[in-house]
Amino acid sequence: MSSPIVSIKGLRAGFGPTTVLHGVDLAVGPAEVAVLLGLNGAGKSVTLRVAAGLIPAWAGTVRLGGEDVTTLPAEARVGRGMAHVTQGRHVFPGLTVEENLRLGAYTLRRRDRSRYAAVLDSVLDRFPRLADRRRQLAGTMSGGEQAMLAVGRALMANPRVILVDEPSAGLAPAAADALVETLRGVHRSGVAMLLVEQNVTFALDLADTVHVMRQGTVVHSAPRQRVDQDRLTAELGIGRLLKGGTR
Amino acid sequence: MSQALVAGVVVGGIYGLMALGIVLVYKGARVLHFGQGEIGTLALFVAWWVVDERQGLGQPWLLGAAAAVVAAAAVSLVFERLVVARMVEASRLAIGVATVGLLLFLFSLELKLWGASPKYLAPPIEGLGPRVAGLHVSPTQVLALVSAAAIGLGLTAFLRRTDFGLGVLGAAQDPAAARLVGVPLARVSVFTWVVAGVLAAVAALLVEPTIGVFTAGFMTRFFVFALAAALIGGLTSLPGAFAGGIVVGILDQTVQYWSLGVPVPGLSVLAVFALILLVLLVRPQGLLGRAAA
Numbered sequence: 001m002s003s004p005i006v007s008i009k010g011l012r013a014g015f016g017p018t019t020v021l022h023g024v025d026l027a028v029g030p031a032e033v034a035v036l037l038g039l040n041g042a043g044k045s046v047t048l049r050v051a052a053g054l055i056p057a058w059a060g061t062v063r064l065g066g067e068d069v070t071t072l073p074a075e076a077r078v079g080r081g082m083a084h085v086t087q088g089r090h091v092f093p094g095l096t097v098e099e100n101l102r103l104g105a106y107t108l109r110r111r112d113r114s115r116y117a118a119v120l121d122s123v124l125d126r127f128p129r130l131a132d133r134r135r136q137l138a139g140t141m142s143g144g145e146q147a148m149l150a151v152g153r154a155l156m157a158n159p160r161v162i163l164v165d166e167p168s169a170g171l172a173p174a175a176a177d178a179l180v181e182t183l184r185g186v187h188r189s190g191v192a193m194l195l196v197e198q199n200v201t202f203a204l205d206l207a208d209t210v211h212v213m214r215q216g217t218v219v220h221s222a223p224r225q226r227v228d229q230d231r232l233t234a235e236l237g238i239g240r241l242l243k244g245g246t247r
Numbered sequence: 248m249s250q251a252l253v254a255g256v257v258v259g260g261i262y263g264l265m266a267l268g269i270v271l272v273y274k275g276a277r278v279l280h281f282g283q284g285e286i287g288t289l290a291l292f293v294a295w296w297v298v299d300e301r302q303g304l305g306q307p308w309l310l311g312a313a314a315a316v317v318a319a320a321a322v323s324l325v326f327e328r329l330v331v332a333r334m335v336e337a338s339r340l341a342i343g344v345a346t347v348g349l350l351l352f353l354f355s356l357e358l359k360l361w362g363a364s365p366k367y368l369a370p371p372i373e374g375l376g377p378r379v380a381g382l383h384v385s386p387t388q389v390l391a392l393v394s395a396a397a398i399g400l401g402l403t404a405f406l407r408r409t410d411f412g413l414g415v416l417g418a419a420q421d422p423a424a425a426r427l428v429g430v431p432l433a434r435v436s437v438f439t440w441v442v443a444g445v446l447a448a449v450a451a452l453l454v455e456p457t458i459g460v461f462t463a464g465f466m467t468r469f470f471v472f473a474l475a476a477a478l479i480g481g482l483t484s485l486p487g488a489f490a491g492g493i494v495v496g497i498l499d500q501t502v503q504y505w506s507l508g509v510p511v512p513g514l515s516v517l518a519v520f521a522l523i524l525l526v527l528l529v530r531p532q533g534l535l536g537r538a539a540a
């Protein structure tokens with residue numbers, strides 16, 4: 001594999017006296033979907049938040065396209081091509097869909113405003129539901145629509161890699177399916193992805209590489225085809241994983 | 248009665264300006280900025296010192312006003328960088344208390360530098376001005392209402408139409424999400440506090456000619472009215488704050504008008520407090536505020 005777009009090495013982080021990440025190692029290749037699995041509280045969200053710069057790293061490094069961004073603030077990492085859709089998909093509730101998307105392009109518009117219209121069109125093409133609701137306040141939209149808006153807003157920065165935390169959580173099966181299809185499309189367009197997903201079927205369906213976390217460290221990493229099924233079952237405490245196999 | 252209405256609209260516009268500042272800081276930092284009024288008073292002292300012929304520099308009013316605005320912006324900037332920016336992790340209440348500290352500090356500073364005797368700042372435009380409903384509206388009052396409305400509209404347009412303005416609104420709704428799209432929160436915070444200070448200075452410059460003289464603490468008296476205006480507007484709505492200012496102004500002037508000769512001081516303040524209570528009881532989200540927004 002060519003040099004990774006995101007590379008996390010020996011990452012330690014926590015809150016006050018509590019260490020949550022005890023040395024996390026993982027990498028996301030260019031145009032790759034890396035999936036991060038693990039039980040509740042394993043440290044998946046914290047890993048993503050440290051990678052995005054929302055929580056400071058105590059030790060270790062985060063590299064983005066070869067550049068060490070460990071000490072850069074979150075707002076600077078976006079401009080360098082890393083977008084993060086947080087768990088609970090925080091849209092700006094009091095702003096319209098279009099204003100949310102425009103804010104998503106905050107760094108893009110500062111660098112090169114002329115590209116904004118094209119990026120907006122491509123995101124609205126990907127999410128026709130958002131196109132129909134441009135003037136609606138984000139806070140009044142359904143959960144599925146807000147999930148789409150959160151992903152769409154992240155794409156407005158024209159990122160090289162997008163960190164997505166449990167996008168399908170709380171969505172009806174149809175909405176979750178639609179979102180997974182959209183993420184697949186995003187991936188096909190060449191954006192790398194680090195995805196945390198509770199729905200293991202979805203996760204393995206999208207994944208190129210699978211990482212499993214337990215208690216603040218990555219305990220198993222493998223290409224999807226070579227994931228140790230028994231290991232996965234044991235780590236996640238679940239039964240049959242791959243009904244009908246992988247695609 | 249219609250005189251009280253006209254006067255109410257004029258002072259209401261000024262309360263509205265200060266209320267805009269209160270709402271801006273409240274939205275941005277979830278803090279009530281109690282020092283805001285006194286920043287206005289300090290600005291007034293600076294303007295007086297620049298303009299006054301005998302005790303000051305004897306410069307034109309516009310220069311004094313510019314100096315006042317710069318002073319208000321500078322004090323706000325220093326307070327934001329030295330206090331607010333270092334209290335990111337602190338409770339909102341603690342920052343609120345810090346703004347009370349700022350109020351007391353500025354109050355003592357004014358007394359120390361300029362003493363306790365009332366100061367008089369000449370109005371920007373002399374003359375009687377047009378008659379509206381049997382009442383002379385001074386040119387300064389016309390100026391006050393026009394600038395208050397223009398600043399309110401301008402600020403709203405800035406917040407909605409520019410990327411940075413939208414970033415300010417976004418940061419108020421979800422700071423983490425704002426950071427993740429690249430909005431620089433430190434700059435948003437500076438903007439918020441500085442604009443609030445400048446609004447206080449402008450309000451002070453515009454209201455002083457109507458009152459005539461001022462002393463230390465002058466604008467903090469109006470802060471109560473401005474806070475009422477902001478609360479009536481829902482504390483998070485800029486148009487609501489402005490409309491609230493007009494409502495409070497009319498109430499204030501009407502009560503003053505009817506209670507003329509009644510030997511009970513502070514009746515209009517009492518009326519404003521009653522109105523605050525009523526709004527909080529009947530419509531806690533304010534007239535234009537959204538529920539739980």
Ligand SMILES: Nc1ncnc2c1ncn2[C@@H]1O[C@H](COP(=O)(O)OP(=O)(O)OP(=O)(O)O)[C@@H](O)[C@H]1O
Nearest residue numbers: 015018020038039040041042043044045046047087
């Ligand atoms: N802001 C915080 N303050 C203190 N502890 C926190 C904070 N955020 C997370 N933690 C702790 O860090 C640990 C890892 O949390 P994290 O959110 O990363 O889990 P997760 O793997 O994403 O779980 P889930 O699948 O439930 O989302 C948990 O024990 C959690 O309680």
Ligand SMILES: [Mg+2]
Nearest residue numbers: 044045046087
């Ligand atoms: Mg999580």
